[in-house]
Amino acid sequence: MKKITYILILFFAMIMSSCEEDYLDAPTQSTMDESLIFSKHELAKGAIDGIKEVIGQTNSYRGRFLTHYGSNTDIEWNNSTSSNARGDLSRYINSPTNTDMNRSNVYWAMLYTGIERANICIRGLRNYGNPEPGTEMGQLLGEAITLRAIYYADLLKAHGDIVARFEPITSETIYLPKSNRDVIYKQLIADLEEAASLVAWPNETEATSTTEMVNKAFVKAFRARLCLMASGFSQRGNSIRRSTDPELAPEVLYPIALQECKDVIESNTVALESSFETLWRKNCEEVITAGGESLWEIPYSEGRGRHLFTYGVKHQIADQYTGQPRGGTFGPLPHVYYDFDAKDTRRDVTCVPYLWSKSNPAIQELDGVEIWYFGKWRYEWMTRYVTSTNDDGVNKIYMRYAEVLLMAAEIENELNGPTAAAPYLKEIRKRAFLPTDWSEKVDAYVDVLATKEAMFEAIVKEHGFELCGEMERKQALIRWNMLKSKMDEAKQKMDELRNLVGDYFDVPSTIYYGYLSDGETLDIYGLERGESDDKSADYDYQTTWISASKIDDEKINSIYTNNPDENQFWPIWQEFIDNSNGMLNNDPIE
Secondary structure, three states: OOOOOHHHHHHHHHHOOOOOHHHHOOHHHHHHHHHHHOOOHHHHHHHHHHHHHHHHOOOOHHHHHHHHOOOOOOOEEEOOOOOOHHHHHHOOOOOOOOOOOOOOOOHHHHHHHHHHHHHHHHHHHHHHOOOOOOOHHHHHHHHHHHHHHHHHHHHHHHHOOEOOOOOOOOOOOOOOOOEOHHHHHHHHHHHHHHHHHHOOOOOOOHHHOEOOOOOHHHHHHHHHHHHHHHHOOEEEOOEEEOOOOHHHOHHHHHHHHHHHHHHHHHHOOOOOOOOHHHHHHHHHOOOOEOOOOEEEEEOOOOOOOOHHHHHOOOEOOOOOOOOOOOOOOEEEOOOHHHHOOOOOOHHHHHEEOEEEOOOOOOOEEEOOOOOOEEOOOOHHHOOOOOOOOOOOOOOEEEEEHHHHHHHHHHHHHHHHOHHHHHHHHHHHHHHHOOHHHHHHHHHHHHHOOOOHHHHHHHHHHHHHHHHOOOOOHHHHHHHOOOHHHHHHHHHHHHHHHHHOOHHHOOOOOEEEEEEOOOOOOEEEEOOOOOOOOOOOOOOOEEEEOOOOOOOOHHHHHOOOOOOHHHOOOOOOOHHHHHOOOOOOOOOOOO
């Protein structure tokens, strides 16, 4: 992420100087500064970079939000059953005094700082920048509006009802209560319509040549996602329901979302990568050229960001691939590998059964069936050797084109039926399977989905196979009103797997393994369904892979402690309640 000039750091420091009343009551100096900053493109551009600066703060996206939100679901969980602050949130134990979160510099404060900076930039650009569509200043205004919407969207999905601030703080608005989330949804949906009219398509201009910059394809796709969130189910007060606001009804928002998806698809400015593995290799290789599958990424410098650190395949010590021995905090649930079709190329990219040994050079070592790792992020795929003790610097892909296709399929199915949805689902599955398998795994599979119910069930499954590990599942399950029911289904699947019954009757209980000629890559027999022959004469090692003791009751029940449907949202952390002048609380808004 680009460095911000000293003058702009000073500008924001002055504007944000604890919101003291004597400053806020003296607008002349602020106006003079804004007229200077926002009438000149380079200075205004630096101010927009200042909105993004909060992303890399220690307890912002970097070390709290992206490293904690999204688990547990029916496909992803915290690999540890230990009782700690992050583990509590994974198990839906949502205390306002959670020790990871209840601190003054956590993401809540950082995102509202970013929102305030965006508000200042939006005001300044409107007043002094002449931000017309197709102009450099218009691009900057569209980016500021979109960044504000990103911060609000993440606060909404984490907390439900939050504080609405769409104007810079004044002495009268230092302290505000929560707003009904519907007010914010409507503002964001309107804002993103404007932003889409201002920003360019990917690679249409230099400003949209990388995935770290906001472009029209992302804004439209993001607006579609927000429409589905706003019109979907969620915990409201003591019940789970849709909004009663007629402007947020599915019949209003679904056509808007569908048109946004179609605009992106028909623009031909973005596309699925040639293979699933190519997509994730590019992410690990830090390729940020726009026009591929990644629509927008949360940008990090080399010394910030903890994505591989948190979600990557685990390395136990510094070795030939990384100077940072981390990864493996979260992983797929034990049954997910076996739920994939064996020919699905996404399976072996997503689900990794090994970690890297404590030797240097390291070799792959089998872990237990109860602990898997997300293979989308691998230090061994990086072109840069990570030396930081706790940051890897790899961008988080915030949204990608595959999600646009899934949303289009879901909405078409709801509005126009399974035949209208089929082409989008087929496009996703064509990338997942080799062309030789398309007849069976794409055409035959999709063509038999003759009812809305059957198509929707297939889309829900496909969403899990495509997005496993990306921490998008929780919010989707919430809006589908399927969070607890799907997690209970996952518990049943784990019970069947450990007993090798039901859908898992043909999973082998014993694994035989050795190493390929490179000396570090595992050669495994017994991981695939039906591989049950005795191969002890052909392999150097064997191990009991599946047993009731490996997936015990404690492990299965660690998927949640408190009812997920009654704890869909995190509370506002006590630090912010205590310092809100009595304006904030965790009482529900009906």
